[in-house]
Amino acid sequence: MKTHKVAVIAGDGIGPEVLAEGIKVLRKVEALDGNMKFDFTHFPWGCEYYANHGKMMADDGMDQLRNFEAIYLGAVGFPGVPDHVSLRELLLKIRKGFDQYVNIRPVQLLEGAPCPLKDVKREEVDMIVIRENSEGEYAGAGDWLFKGKPEEVVLQTGVFSRKGTERIIRYAYELARKEKKTLTSISKANALNYSMVFWDQVFEEVGKEYPEVKTASYLVDAAAMFFVKQPQRFQIVVTSNLFGDIITDLGAAIAGGMGLAAGANVNPERLHPSMFEPIHGSAPDIAGKGIANPLAAIWSASQMLDFFGYNDWGRAVLKSIEKVMVEKKTLTPDLGGTSTTSEVGNAVIAALAGISKPQC
Amino acid sequence: MKTHKVAVIAGDGIGPEVLAEGIKVLRKVEALDGNMKFDFTHFPWGCEYYANHGKMMADDGMDQLRNFEAIYLGAVGFPGVPDHVSLRELLLKIRKGFDQYVNIRPVQLLEGAPCPLKDVKREEVDMIVIRENSEGEYAGAGDWLFKGKPEEVVLQTGVFSRKGTERIIRYAYELARKEKKTLTSISKANALNYSMVFWDQVFEEVGKEYPEVKTASYLVDAAAMFFVKQPQRFQIVVTSNLFGDIITDLGAAIAGGMGLAAGANVNPERLHPSMFEPIHGSAPDIAGKGIANPLAAIWSASQMLDFFGYNDWGRAVLKSIEKVMVEKKTLTPDLGGTSTTSEVGNAVIAALAGISKPQC
Ligand SMILES: CC(C)[C@H](C(=O)O)[C@@H](O)C(=O)O
Ligand SMILES: CC(C)[C@H](C(=O)O)[C@@H](O)C(=O)O
Numbered sequence: 001m002k003t004h005k006v007a008v009i010a011g012d013g014i015g016p017e018v019l020a021e022g023i024k025v026l027r028k029v030e031a032l033d034g035n036m037k038f039d040f041t042h043f044p045w046g047c048e049y050y051a052n053h054g055k056m057m058a059d060d061g062m063d064q065l066r067n068f069e070a071i072y073l074g075a076v077g078f079p080g081v082p083d084h085v086s087l088r089e090l091l092l093k094i095r096k097g098f099d100q101y102v103n104i105r106p107v108q109l110l111e112g113a114p115c116p117l118k119d120v121k122r123e124e125v126d127m128i129v130i131r132e133n134s135e136g137e138y139a140g141a142g143d144w145l146f147k148g149k150p151e152e153v154v155l156q157t158g159v160f161s162r163k164g165t166e167r168i169i170r171y172a173y174e175l176a177r178k179e180k181k182t183l184t185s186i187s188k189a190n191a192l193n194y195s196m197v198f199w200d201q202v203f204e205e206v207g208k209e210y211p212e213v214k215t216a217s218y219l220v221d222a223a224a225m226f227f228v229k230q231p232q233r234f235q236i237v238v239t240s241n242l243f244g245d246i247i248t249d250l251g252a253a254i255a256g257g258m259g260l261a262a263g264a265n266v267n268p269e270r271l272h273p274s275m276f277e278p279i280h281g282s283a284p285d286i287a288g289k290g291i292a293n294p295l296a297a298i299w300s301a302s303q304m305l306d307f308f309g310y311n312d313w314g315r316a317v318l319k320s321i322e323k324v325m326v327e328k329k330t331l332t333p334d335l336g337g338t339s340t341t342s343e344v345g346n347a348v349i350a351a352l353a354g355i356s357k358p359q360c
Numbered sequence: 361m362k363t364h365k366v367a368v369i370a371g372d373g374i375g376p377e378v379l380a381e382g383i384k385v386l387r388k389v390e391a392l393d394g395n396m397k398f399d400f401t402h403f404p405w406g407c408e409y410y411a412n413h414g415k416m417m418a419d420d421g422m423d424q425l426r427n428f429e430a431i432y433l434g435a436v437g438f439p440g441v442p443d444h445v446s447l448r449e450l451l452l453k454i455r456k457g458f459d460q461y462v463n464i465r466p467v468q469l470l471e472g473a474p475c476p477l478k479d480v481k482r483e484e485v486d487m488i489v490i491r492e493n494s495e496g497e498y499a500g501a502g503d504w505l506f507k508g509k510p511e512e513v514v515l516q517t518g519v520f521s522r523k524g525t526e527r528i529i530r531y532a533y534e535l536a537r538k539e540k541k542t543l544t545s546i547s548k549a550n551a552l553n554y555s556m557v558f559w560d561q562v563f564e565e566v567g568k569e570y571p572e573v574k575t576a577s578y579l580v581d582a583a584a585m586f587f588v589k590q591p592q593r594f595q596i597v598v599t600s601n602l603f604g605d606i607i608t609d610l611g612a613a614i615a616g617g618m619g620l621a622a623g624a625n626v627n628p629e630r631l632h633p634s635m636f637e638p639i640h641g642s643a644p645d646i647a648g649k650g651i652a653n654p655l656a657a658i659w660s661a662s663q664m665l666d667f668f669g670y671n672d673w674g675r676a677v678l679k680s681i682e683k684v685m686v687e688k689k690t691l692t693p694d695l696g697g698t699s700t701t702s703e704v705g706n707a708v709i710a711a712l713a714g715i716s717k718p719q720c
Binding site for chain 2: 077082083084086087088092115116117118119120137138140141142143144146149150151152153154155156157158159160161162163165188189190191192193194195196197198220221222224225226227228229241242245246247248249250252253254257258
């Protein structure tokens with residue numbers, strides 16, 4: 001019997017509602033499998049905590065999290081707390097503090113998922129975006145000079161280290177080699193004359209070690225266009241923190257919507273906990289109504305199963321999500337249904353029970 | 361008889377082919393109107409010039425351009441010259457050097473233009489993006505430290521000045537007020553904790569002077585998503601240099617493709633020449649084949665007519681483009697036709713002749 005310690009930070013808005021369903025699904029996997037156990041510990045951090053304590057997490061929050069194998073996160077951010085406070089002091093702090101430098105975001109149109117694009121076949125939207133997750137444009141470096149004066153000037157500095165750039169690009173090459181897929185780098189060297197020239201250089205250099213991997217390189221503006229016009233151009237994508245942020249939301253748009261977009265924040269060396277989260281926000285407008293789509297949170301749970309080494313269970317959960325979508329009987333309003341968050345969770349569990357126990 | 365001095369920089373790849381058609385259209389307007397004249401001067405700058413002279417433009421290039429009212433630019437960039445050289449030393453140099461701080465990019469689905477989105481009505485894709493065009497992420501500031509060492513680190517600094525940020529935001533508010541449209545700011549303060557916090561603050565501050573203008577604010581990732589899911593959310597958009605770059609290519613994708621995307625680089629004070637260009641690149645793969653779509657270049661010419669004060673002619677040219685697209689008889693391959701660049705130019709001219717002389 002293997003036990004996996006998971007820290008749960010349900011966070012704000014719809015976070016708790018969608019995570020509850022993900023946890024239900026994980027509990028179901030536990031029951032069906034019989035040889036693994038999840039040990040969940042809940043942390044009450046987020047914007048409500050901030051309202052009461054003036055901070056987003058406990059002072060020793062990172063220490064409290066340190067010994068978990070994984071963190072399962074709902075959503076962070078709520079009106080009343082400035083975003084650059086709530087996000088930088090919780091979500092981004094964890095990503096960076098635990099060196100979760102790989103952000104893995106599947107952009108894959110599941111069977112039954114709606115696609116806003118004409119003339120695109122389901123199997124043509126099928127990529128994995130590897131986003132740099134620890135530095136780059138998100139380094140938080142900058143300055144704000146001559147405040148309030150006419151000469152006021154604000155600087156925001158992206159920081160691209162050799163180590164940080166090389167390791168994410170290498171991770172992507174490894175994945176592309178393993179999966180025998182084309183690796184596409186997205187950058188913008190024609191305008192960002194330091195960072196992206198460096199990025200392109202590292203992409204080429206590291207590529208020499210992977211002569212068997214087919215590569216391509218796109219400017220971020222062209223990539224955004226082709227995500228919409230010809231998503232089949234992309235298989236494995238590697239890109240910077242900011243560009244990854246933008247193109248994965250765009251990816252979510254073409255692959256069923258934010259209600260279906262999952263992300264894993266991974267420290268591949270497993271020196272620190274990795275974190276799994278739906279990439280949608282806290283959606284204050286629908287929070288508490290029980291209508292949030294839990295499928296992104298459940299997909300993240302499936303990524304967690306992969307990370308723990310239960311790839312068959314990970315796949316089974318994904319198949320169950322697909323089954324629920326194909327049946328179209330139990331969907332939340334964002335996917336055109338009338339079901340509640342919890343009904344959708346139950347439908348996934350029912351589908352899972354119907355899938356014969358995978359070989360783990 | 362009013363004369364307008366226009367510098368023509370046809371540039372690389374398909375640049376000369378598409379500009380030739382734009383110039384034909386402007387000559388037709390000249391003939392039909394009878395009260396204006398265009399005085400075109402051609403400059404041979406670009407990547408071929410670079411190959412022969414080791415520079416993208418003449419040493420006194422900016423001085424040579426200074427006394428023109430407008431610059432009509434084709435495309436810049438060709439394999440063999442690194443993009444960050446070709447672009448920074450010609451296109452970006454002109455934008456910045458002539459303080460063309462407003463980049464006006466219509467994202468408008470013309471009648472007859474193809475749209476890759478299901479469930480979107482033509483009139484729902486109808487916005488104008490006002491992109492900051494002189495500083496921000498494109499400032500070109502940065503550093504490259506410890507080259508080749510393990511501790512190598514590359515910095516790219518976005519520079520957001522009070523003056524630069526305020527003037528672009530103010531320009532957008534003025535436009536929104538004039539057109540009675542909603543103004544949407546696109547930023548990313550939850551991650552870019554200096555520049556975009558400042559941007560949002562200035563957007564709010566300047567907004568106090570325009571109480572009658574309805575506003576909205578989107579994170580760039582969410583905006584990218586909604587461009588695809590609900591483009592009707594956007595009317596006038598104001599955003600930074602880099603975000604504007606990305607979302608206008610995305611805008612082009614939803615509004616008929618790059619063959620239809622035009623941009624004006626304007627110095628509103630008219631202290632320096634303004635520049636009009638299709639926003640597509642030099643497309644080396646199809647250069648010289650006579651199949652490039654000239655409609656973006658012609659649309660830019662229509663923007664130039666607006667800028668010169670001939671709004672009725674500007675509209676007439678746009679109507680002519682629309683007519684050609686609705687007829688579907690004379691289109692280049694990118695729009696599903698079999699016509700040549702020059703045939704499409706001729707079709708626009710024919711359509712223009714058929715439109716009764718507008719009241720100027
Ligand atoms: C909430 C925000 C800071 C975050 C990001 O920009 O990374 C989110 O958009 C994401 O993509 O996970
Ligand atoms: C060619 C490039 C430097 C330019 C930009 O990034 O501004 C182009 O993409 C554009 O949008 O005009």
